[in-house]
Amino acid sequence: MSSSKPTTLRGALPGLRRTVKHVAPHLRSERPLLVGGLAAMFAEVLMRLLEPWPLKFVLDGVIAASGAEIAGEAPASLPMVLLLACIGLLVVVSLRALASYLMTIAFALAGNRLLTKVRGHAFTHLQTLSMAFHDNSRTGDLVARVTSDVGRLKEVAVTAALPLIGNVVTMIAMVVVVFVLDAPLALVMIAVLPIFFLTGARVSRRINGVSRQQRKAEGELASMATESLSAMRVIQSYSLEDKMSGAFASNNAKTLKDGVKAKKLSAGLERKTDVLVGLATAVVLYIGANRVLAGALTPGELVVFITYLKAAFKPMRDLAKYTGRIAQAAASGERLVDVLEETPKVVNTSWARHARRFRGDVWLRRVWMSYTPGHPVLRGLDLHVLPGERVAVVGPSGAGKSSLAMLLSRLRDPEAGQVCIDGIDVRDLTLESVRPQIAIVLQESLLFATTIRENIADGAPGTSDAQIEAAARLAGAHDFIMAMPHGYDTVVGERGTTLSGGQRQRIAIARAAVRDAPIVILDEAMTGLDKGTEKEVLAAMNRLTEGRTTIIITHDLAAARDADRVFWVEGGVVTDSGRPGAVMDRRAGPAGAGGANAAAPAASSSPPTDPAAHIERKEQGLALPN
Structure with a gap:
């Protein structure tokens, strides 16, 4: 400004x-x-x-x-x-x-x-x-x-x-x-x-x-x-x-x-x-x-x-x-x-092409990102998720976990490194074809002050009533919706405040379900729920993520127990990874962060490459780094 x-x-x-x-x-x-x-x-x-x-x-x-x-x-x-x-x-x-x-x-x-x-x-x-x-x-x-x-x-x-x-x-x-x-x-x-x-x-x-x-x-x-x-x-x-x-x-x-x-x-x-x-x-x-x-x-x-x-x-x-x-x-x-006169920082590049439906192979390679110049949150992070794999990204608050969701859906671009899906840098694909293929359920799932039907349909504009109901059933929301005075046409308060936390979360899951996205990100989606509600929401999330590449972002190792693999992120890098039980044992052991798989690049204050390197290399027709 x-x-x-x-x-x-x-x-x-x-x-x-x-x-x-x-x-x-x-x-x-x-x-x-x-x-x-x-x-x-x-x-x-x-x-x-x-x-x-x-x-x-x-x-x-x-x-x-x-x-x-x-x-x-x-x-x-x-x-x-x-x-x-x-x-x-x-x-x-x-x-x-x-x-x-x-x-x-x-x-x-x-x-x-x-x-x-x-x-x-x-x-x-x-x-x-x-x-x-x-x-x-x-x-x-x-x-x-x-x-x-x-x-x-x-x-x-x-x-x-x-x-x-x-x-x-x-x-x-x-x-x-x-x-x-x-x-x-x-x-x-x-x-x-x-x-x-x-x-x-x-x-x-x-x-x-x-x-x-x-x-x-x-x-x-x-x-x-x-x-x-x-x-x-x-x-x-x-x-x-x-x-x-x-x-x-x-x-x-x-x-x-x-x-x-x-x-x-x-x-x-x-x-x-x-x-x-x-x-x-x-x-x-x-x-x-x-x-x-x-x-x-x-x-x-x-x-x-x-x-x-x-x-x-x-x-x-x-x-x-x-x-x-x-x-x-x-x-x-x-x-x-x-x-x-403000210009968007995340835009389609001149060579961007339409993405086919993703298989769900996610690879972040030497990724650097910061919210404040000179204070990077991610410092050369490497992380690879196989198609259909369910992984948990765990670590203390402020470690940069939620930044992964922003990078994958291109709400932000990395300053250095690559964010690849199915082997293609997401900057080489159009925003309009990347974002609809990624469904995100947040800790505080905001709903708009409109009907439940419209809130669910926002996940994929043009969704039919039958698809909306199917998504609500998958999310375990159909029964409580039908118990409301106007069913799916019930108008919720601003930000969904007239619903309980569990109800909001299940409607958010239904909104993600109608998207039918091959990649699902659950960003602290279970935080703040009581045990009874947590069990219902967890069952809904399991139905939502079945057969899809799933990234669970959480600060609680116990919430990652059902994952195929766990990545421990701290200081902007992956310091440990492996099966949930093994990572839990190492994190609980005397070595703490210095476990067997704790090797990570030394933290630095700046990325090793210029933020515009990717674009410059593409324009010059040079090969991208492997």
């Missing part, structure tokens, strides 16, 4: 350009609406230009008539001029109202559609980003970027930016007309603009800086709320309500302070702008009246001039009014673009 941010509106322009760059691809489908909106906008500008002229004809006609009456010659055409002027004014105002309505509807519809697509694109992009990104990001902040930041962009685009464009076009058109009417007076009118920009620049810089702080604080607030609400059981169990409420109140107060500060600055700029516009109007009125008396202007033309003056300065007032909102939109846009 970007760390240094500009603090001026001019400095924010690159960020706005970055935002436009990501929004532009979605513009094509909205071109008809945008073209229609622009046409309506120019029609509205034209009506604004015409609106004062009927009043000019009336004033000049009345004054001319007054002069003629004094001379004893009243023009007979005056009533007709007044009638036509009034009808003309009504027509112009009606057409302007219609054009303004059409412009607002077209721009609002286009803006909402456009940014709805951007939000969908951002959410889809977030799901493609690697676990390395998500592990280092706060969920609440990401949610704020996709929801409130996009909402802020949408609001400002529809209610501020697009109307501001119309007002700027109006200002330019009116300045051209007043120059044609009276160039010296027009120069007096625009002389106030440099004063406005000098005054506004300093305040705009402060508003933009405060807005960035506010958006950052709001992101932190969303993260705190998300984390607290998702951990409510822990908070209440440890009586942390006061602590969490205090922390939330502190952050909430900070967003309030920044919000009030930005509003005060924006309101101050608006009032200064009003004073400047009033000053310009007074000067133009004084000089213009003198020019009327000198015969250089008619009274009607002076009225047109004053009307144009007030309308032409409306963009200045709007800019002052919307400066804070535009600054917030710039900050929101950059926060969104920061996400969109």
Whole structure:
């Protein structure tokens, strides 16, 4: 994520350009609406230009008539001029109202559609980003970027930016007309603009800086709320309500302070702008009246001039009014673009091919991997699992066991070494063909807040009801599901909290079963279950893994007693392997980790090869190391 941010509106322009760059691809489908909106906008500008002229004809006609009456010659055409002027004014105002309505509807519809697509694109992009990104990001902040930041962009685009464009076009058109009417007076009118920009620049810089702080604080607030609400059981169990409420109140107060500060600055700029516009109007009125008396202007033309003056300065007032909102939109846009410009670290290589159905031969060769640069979790790990074999990977917490599941399903790629299935490096295969062939049952199997049927079907989209029921029977879940009020259509709570741990785990097993994957990974899947539930879940797991390559990841040697082989992982390498009984004996013996098969490569702090070596060798057509 970007760390240094500009603090001026001019400095924010690159960020706005970055935002436009990501929004532009979605513009094509909205071109008809945008073209229609622009046409309506120019029609509205034209009506604004015409609106004062009927009043000019009336004033000049009345004054001319007054002069003629004094001379004893009243023009007979005056009533007709007044009638036509009034009808003309009504027509112009009606057409302007219609054009303004059409412009607002077209721009609002286009803006909402456009940014709805951007939000969908951002959410889809977030799901493609690697676990390395998500592990280092706060969920609440990401949610704020996709929801409130996009909402802020949408609001400002529809209610501020697009109307501001119309007002700027109006200002330019009116300045051209007043120059044609009276160039010296027009120069007096625009002389106030440099004063406005000098005054506004300093305040705009402060508003933009405060807005960035506010958006950052709001992101932190969303993260705190998300984390607290998702951990409510822990908070209440440890009586942390006061602590969490205090922390939330502190952050909430900070967003309030920044919000009030930005509003005060924006309101101050608006009032200064009003004073400047009033000053310009007074000067133009004084000089213009003198020019009327000198015969250089008619009274009607002076009225047109004053009307144009007030309308032409409306963009200045709007800019002052919307400066804070535009600054917030710039900050929101950059926060969104920061996400969109993140690139997935795990992607299909240019030579990746579709994988056939795996036999299940798994081989990790000299694998290095780290979550934090310079602190490897796996340090040259070697591990080979034969097709259909049931192995247990055992070791202390933090030894790197769960990293194997991430490597096999390509949630992460190794920095060095190879992860091979059926003799093929998984980086040479497409993600779409590797991941569906690996089923994972986690310690905390998360369920979505939807029906049990949909939760099971998530294992393999397109699964039939018959396959769902068969998977549930295999997992030993069918009976308790049917005992629920709505059976398979029962909606579970968020993360499956309305079910017991054993029920959640058996539904997770059913979800894995419908996948029909040749490789099954059980990552601490039995942890936290009571003895009775453990027995039922274990039976379900045995049915799930029958005839499949199975990797059981656990910290408990006793949970590995039914495995064909056990690998003891410690310090990022395999330090012992063999039959469960033999490994248990050696681990329990006086030699401990120094058992007969404890030979392992010496631990090092860095991988022996460059992380990009695999890709470089493939691109150069070199043979991979054996």
